[in-house]
Each structure stands twice: as C-alpha cells, then as structure tokens.
Amino acid sequence: MRDERAPGPWRTALTVLRKDLLLELRGFETLPAMVLFALTTFVIFHFGFARDTIDGQLAAGVLTVTLLFAAMLGINRLFVAEREQGGFDAFLLAPVDRTALLVAKALALGVFLVVLEVIAVPAFGLLLLGPSLGSRLPGLIAMLALGDVALAVIGTLVSAIAVQTRARDLIGPIIGLPLLIPALIGMARGLGPVLAAGGSGSPPGKWVAILALYDVVFALLAYAVFDFLLED
C-alpha cells in the first residue's frame, strides 16, 4: 500500500520534467551547446565537400550524423545535476515509482532534440541542402520523430549507466554509439529518398517500420532494466 497522497507515475514524471526544463532555462548551457555544435558542423561539412549543395543520401547522412553527435552532448549532461547536487537521493527518498525518472529524462532529452531540430533543420536547408525543404517537411518530421525516440530512450539509458562511473564523459558515447548505429542507419536510409532532388519526399515504408520496431524494443528493454540502475 502506498501513500494515498503520493503522485502516480505520470505525475511524478511530469514533476521531474518540469524541474529539468526549469533548470535548463536557468543554466542555459546544454541546449545552446547542442545547437552551436550542429551549426558549426554544417559549416565544416560545407567546406569539406567540393560542392555548393548536397542532396539525397549524402544529405541524409550528414544531417543524421550531425544530429547524433549533437545529441551526445545532451546525453552526457542529462544526469549531471542529479549526480552532483544530490538529486538521485532526493528522488529515491520520495514515495514514487522510480521508472518515472526514466520517462522524465527521456522526455527532457526529447524536448531538447526537438528544439535542436527546429533550429538546425532550417539551418541545414539554408546552408547545405540543395532541394527546398517545404514539400518534404512531413516525411522529414516523421523520420526525425522516430529517430528522436531512439536517441531519447537509448541516450537516457546510457547516460544513467555512465553517470555512476568514473570516466562518465567517455563511457556514455562509447556505449551509446554502437547501440545507436541501427537507428542511425534507419534514419539516414529513410531520409535519403526524402531529401533526394527529384524524390517523392516520403520515406520508404521499410525504414519507417524498422526504426519503429527498434524504438519499441528498446523502450521496453529500458523500462525493464532501469530500476536496477537506481537501486542499491
């Protein structure tokens, strides 16, 4: 029997999410870093290629990889406040469902990714992409949404593991990147036709399905194991 007054899992997740978004608004470090990183990377790519614009599979690859590495910055910082300012204890002492922390952090990371994309994708369209974005937006948004789920779930899981280790900035990416490669493949392959010059603008069904399957499996897996990372 639990305390009647204690909040349910969704309420708890929203409380934690609210706190995290508030903290980011106050500190304002992670999101600007992610955005700046993405924009700088686009510029670097621009100079790396011998062409003025790119399209098709190449463009999809560049966009996906840039978003992935920008996401890594966010992932590294996800649990830092908890670790350094006693936030884990504060949460563990509360009479709440502990998996709510996973949900809250994944949602927070998702929000960061969406904000990142709102700025970075138009920038990409301006700086690098040949074909115009307008008509391709629905397909683009669909693939990015699915990719964001994978990044958010796996990122949270990996970050929770890494934050308790000594080499925490290093462990996160080296575990996370291999785990994310299939999602990366799905996103990049799905976006290829969307960003192609003469393309239809819609992602192939096969890739949507694979990415969606990946999201579901990892979400369930993360949900199952997360509690073990918090208990002592």
Add this chain to the structure above:
Amino acid sequence: MDQPPGIELSGLVRRFGERIVLRDVSLRLPVGSTLAVLGRNGAGKSTLLRILATLLRPHAGEVRVLGEALPRRGFAVRGRIGLLGHDPLLYRDLSGRENLTYHARLHGVGTERVEELLDLVRMTDRADEPVRLLSRGMVQRLAVCRAVLHRPRLLLLDEPLANLDPAATGLVAPLIGRESGTTRVLTSHDPRAALAEADLVLGLEDGRVAFVTDPGNVGATAIERLYA
C-alpha cells in the same frame, strides 16, 4: 494494540565488496525516542543511516522501520521517513521555494506547507534567490525544511546542526529537535551534545557494535576508546 518499535535491527550486515562495513548490528528503538549513533569517521554511521532511509539494502539480518520490513516494504515506508545528511539535496540553480516545491510535489504535499516552513525558519524573503547565492547556514535551514516537508514519523539526522548559528538552531528545534516528538536517529561529531538528547546510544567501532545502552551508562572512557 502495541505499537511496533520505531526501529528494530537484528543482525544487520552490509558489505562493500569483500569488506564488511556493518557487522551484526542489533537494537530496538521505541517510537518517539531518540537514538544517538557515535563513532569515528568510517565506523559505519552514515551507512546505517542510509540503510534506515531505504537508500541502501541490508545484505543480511533484519531491518524493520516503523513496523515495515526493509527492503521489501521500502516503498511503503519511504514517505514517512525524513533524511537530513551532509548533502542538502537542493539544486543550486533553483531558488529555495522552487526546490521545496519540487520536493513537495514528489511527496504529494501541498504548497501551503512550503510557505509554512519557509516562514518558520524565517527564509520567506530570500526564498526566491538561487540556492548557490545563499550562505551555508541558510542552505542548512532550507535543507531542514526539505527533510520535514512531508511530516515524517522518523527523522534521520546526520550532523543536523552543522553551519547553524544559535538563533537558527532555535528556529529548527521544533522541527527536528526532541520537542518534535518524532522518532529520531542522530549522529554528531560532538558526542556530549548527542548524549544529552538521546534515549538510547549506539557506539560503532569499525562496523561492529561497541555498546548499545542508556546515555547514563556511557562513561567517558568508552567514548574515548571509540574516538581514539
């Protein structure tokens, strides 16, 4: 019906790898009483408090807090325990009010209680400043508020009066002192101060129980040996 004891430990063991941090700790603390835990750094005091707070699992033996067995019933009793440790558990970039509101929401407590406590410790006018700008004494006052926000029936206090001046100490006394009437477990670097408040004293030496007795029975030599 007889009330179950506030705390009941029987043969508690906690390891760290192959090293034994707490060995065979047994005691019984009636509800409403205060237990003072004495011992050097590294004797196991903080570990004991964390086990009672449901943050660490016992590796062997029995632990009953407010009648509930740990770790099995940890989730049931968590909401009735308050912990005040070395870490204030406050986010430095948020204000005192925001921090307390966060904790209140996590415990299902209304915001009126936050205001009530802020008023009691005379922090209302500085409650909107980020915690990192406050003095340590003020942070400690906020930490006390956080610990008692949900009206816990068991208080676990690790050096609760650190950084508090006499005036502030007086302010928090009704919340965490003997007069609060709650079951309490207290550690302190000042053995005499802890003894003055205690109904039962536990002396820990390298994780082992050196003595469990009334404060009156604890001689000066016993304390000296403990801290030698």
Add this chain to the structure above:
Amino acid sequence: MSIYGRGLRGLALTTVATITVAFTLVFFYAPLDADQGFVQKIFYVHVPLAITALCGFVFGGVLGAMYLRTGERKWDIRSYVAIHMALIFGVGTLITGAIWAKASWGHWWIWSDPTLTSFLIVMLLFATYQPLRFSIEDPERQARYASVFAVVAGAFVPLNFIAVRAAQAYVHPRVLTLAGGNLPGSMRLTFLVSLIGIALLYSTLWKYEMAAKSTRMRVRALRRTLLGDDAVAPLKRSAAPL
C-alpha cells in the same frame, strides 16, 4: 571439487577429440572449392567462431538477467566469463575473416556487406564491457551495471543483424540460410563437426575459467574465516568480478 571442476576433464578430452576429427575432415575429406581453392577451408574455422561468439554474447546476456533476478554473485561471474570468452572468439572471427577476405576478394575488409558490418558493430559494443566494469569501483554496483549492460547488449545482437541486413546487399557468401543451407553433403558434415568442436572449446574454456575463479573465491573466504579479515588483502580495483 567445485561444480565447474566436475566433468571438466571429460569435456576437455571430448573437445580435443572433436577438434582433431574436425581438422582431419577439413584437410582430407572436405572437397576443394572450385572458385577459391584451399583458402576457402578457413570457412570451417571462421564461421563456427562467429556463431559461437554471437551465441556467447547472448548467453552472457541471459546470465546477466539471472544476476539481476537473484542477486547472487555467481551469475555475474558467469556472465563476465561468457562475455569475455565471446570477445576473444570474436577477435578470432575478425582475424580469420580478414585472412579469408584478403585471399578471396583481395581486400582485408569491405563495407558493402551487412554481415561484416553487423559483426563489427557488435564487437565495438562489447569492447566497452570491460572499460565499463573497470570504471565502477563499488563491486556490487559494478556487477549490477555490468548485468544491465549484458542484457541490453545481448538483446541488441539480433536486432542489429536485422537492421543492418535490411540495409545492404549481400556480398558475403550466403551458405547458411534459414532453410538449412546449400552446402553439399561432405562440406556440411565437416562444417557441423567444426561447429561442434568450436562450441565445445568455448564451453571448456568457460568452465575452466569458472573453476579457477570459484576456487579462488573459496580460498579467500576460507582464509578469511581461519586467519581473520586482515589476512586477506582487498582486491585491487579491476574489471573482473574476481
């Protein structure tokens, strides 16, 4: 003798016998491949190594799940040994694969094949297992986090193969389809014996290392009981659970 030691000699002898038979078959019984010639025979080592390594990773995940469920340390040690054995077999796979690739395709590595890419990704992931363990000092937490990793990474193995396979065309010789393979009879027999031999090798090495570790654990416990806690030096920080 601990439970791992029991039957170890029998198992080891069976392994040696099977591998000897396999070698004989490979060199004297299996036909010479028309296209690739003698070099093709590396297949009889390479593919069993690959299969055993991948199964070993999944096995390590299952053992990790058992640790999470029961909290008994022995499961974590079993999981650790399974994964690091599988890593060694995996390195063997990559080396034999590279030799075979160079000899038959002219390159040490190609990207256009899903099987190679999948395998490489899995190896990159599991290569982080020991650094992860090493960077967690609290032994109980190390075991718990390593088990979580083992479960997630073990589940990742099949997922990864599905995803990468969908992405790429086939260059890698597809001799083992779900239907049972298009190997001619003599090759199939040789392959099966090799597979069994290598799987037995994995099991023997696993059992052997478990026997060594469990004995060491019991010696330490005995010393502690007989001579007191101080007689046994604490373990240095390490990636291995023992």
